[in-house]
Amino acid sequence: MFCISAKLLQMVAIEDKLSQVNWDFPDSDTKENINSIHPYPAKFIPEIPRNLIRLIGLPPGTCVLDPFCGSGATLVEAQMAGFPAIGIDLNPIACLISQVKTRPPPADFLDSSISVVEQAKKSKRTAVPKISNLDHWFQRDIQEAIARLLTQVDHIKNASTKDALYLSLSSILVRVSNQESDTRYAAVHKKVDRESFYALFLNTAARLTAIKALNKPKTNEVEIACKNILEVTPMDFPHSVGLVVTSPPYPNAYEYWLYHKYRMFWLGYDPIQVKNQEIGARAHYFKKNHQTEHDFRRQMRNVLELLWAVIVKGGCICIIIGRSIIHGRTIDNASMLTEIAGEVGFTSVGNISRQISSSRKTFNLSHANIKTENILVFRK
Numbered sequence: 001m002f003c004i005s006a007k008l009l010q011m012v013a014i015e016d017k018l019s020q021v022n023w024d025f026p027d028s029d030t031k032e033n034i035n036s037i038h039p040y041p042a043k044f045i046p047e048i049p050r051n052l053i054r055l056i057g058l059p060p061g062t063c064v065l066d067p068f069c070g071s072g073a074t075l076v077e078a079q080m081a082g083f084p085a086i087g088i089d090l091n092p093i094a095c096l097i098s099q100v101k102t103r104p105p106p107a108d109f110l111d112s113s114i115s116v117v118e119q120a121k122k123s124k125r126t127a128v129p130k131i132s133n134l135d136h137w138f139q140r141d142i143q144e145a146i147a148r149l150l151t152q153v154d155h156i157k158n159a160s161t162k163d164a165l166y167l168s169l170s171s172i173l174v175r176v177s178n179q180e181s182d183t184r185y186a187a188v189h190k191k192v193d194r195e196s197f198y199a200l201f202l203n204t205a206a207r208l209t210a211i212k213a214l215n216k217p218k219t220n221e222v223e224i225a226c227k228n229i230l231e232v233t234p235m236d237f238p239h240s241v242g243l244v245v246t247s248p249p250y251p252n253a254y255e256y257w258l259y260h261k262y263r264m265f266w267l268g269y270d271p272i273q274v275k276n277q278e279i280g281a282r283a284h285y286f287k288k289n290h291q292t293e294h295d296f297r298r299q300m301r302n303v304l305e306l307l308w309a310v311i312v313k314g315g316c317i318c319i320i321i322g323r324s325i326i327h328g329r330t331i332d333n334a335s336m337l338t339e340i341a342g343e344v345g346f347t348s349v350g351n352i353s354r355q356i357s358s359s360r361k362t363f364n365l366s367h368a369n370i371k372t373e374n375i376l377v378f379r380k
């Protein structure tokens with residue numbers, strides 16, 4: 001006689017559900033949705049968290065967690081499905097984007113954007129903050145226009161309006177700088193003047209308003225913490241967690257801090273502090289006594305132990321990760337995470353390989369050459 005445990009049946013059920021979806025999502029188009037309001041490297045296509053939340057679900061009274069929330073795609077999908085969510089990220093620009101995406105649109109936002117531009121144009125000369133290499137990356141008159149605009153935004157009282165204004169500015173900073181593009185760090189001459197800078201800012205604010213108006217979340221219960229995940233403890237969690245959907249940083253693949261370096265400088269954050277704490281940043285793999293895959297393994301073990309402590313029994317964690325290359329050696333991060341999750345006590349209930357669309361340019365970094373990634377699902 002066969003005796004099939006309930007645990008085994010649930011495992012088979014999850015695998016069966018996951019197999020119903022083509023996880024490559026070749027037709028994904030994120031151009032005019034809420035995820036397009038600000039550039040972010042290696043962000044999820046929304047179909048991934050959307051389908052994981054839909055197929056796996058979570059027990060009543062629990063929430064969805066993304067401990068590396070980046071630009072907040074998981075949080076938005078949890079909101080859309082009516083589940084409360086918690087997002088954590090070290091990078092203040094990530095937290096700003098996630099906040100603005102998941103908060104109700106501020107009623108006075110469009111009027112405030114027009115008013116800050118009018119005030120900035122009328123205002124007296126404003127001191128430009130001391131930022132390293134600023135003249136290399138920004139024309140002098142653009143520096144002055146940004147400084148004037150920021151001074152006006154700093155005076156806004158409503159926190160949601162203020163953040164949406166900061167986000168509108170942050171999203172256009174590379175375009176008005178001398179940096180060739182978001183993914184190319186060469187200085188080139190661009191035809192931008194003060195008028196076109198202010199016009200671009202107003203267009204961005206109008207576009208944000210239009211996109212937010214189309215987004216109809218079922219809940220606004222979203223909490224975002226700007227923290228180093230390695231310093232977070234189970235005591236920091238206001239709700240019990242029923243499902244985790246996340247994509248951790250890969251070792252030696254991206255530099256989130258570098259991508260947002262001048263955004264952070266302008267908005268008053270310290271990018272070097274972010275760099276020092278950023279898991280996987282390439283800078284840590286190219287210095288004397290550089291980090292190795294063992295450091296990444298230790299960091300991921302700490303994160304998985306935290307997830308084990310905060311997730312309810314029967315809850316699942318979904319981790320989306322590709323491989324990386326450290327000093328010429330290919331690191332199979334998916335196998336490493338599967339091993340660690342097993343050591344921590346999780347049971348593997350799914351492992352799907354998906355193709356990454358070649359049009360996602362932030363993924364085509366020559367040093368990483370990442371073309372596929374794995375969706376790993378573990379159950380407590």
Ligand SMILES: C[S@@+](CC[C@H](N)C(=O)[O-])C[C@H]1O[C@@H](n2cnc3c(N)ncnc32)[C@H](O)[C@@H]1O
Binds near residue numbers: 044068091248256
């Ligand atoms: C692959 S990205 C996440 C992208 C996200 N899924 C999205 O859709 O935008 C990984 C994130 O991990 C964050 N990160 C790196 N080190 C961290 C740390 N020590 N604590 C918290 N977050 C960290 C980075 O800032 C980055 O946003």
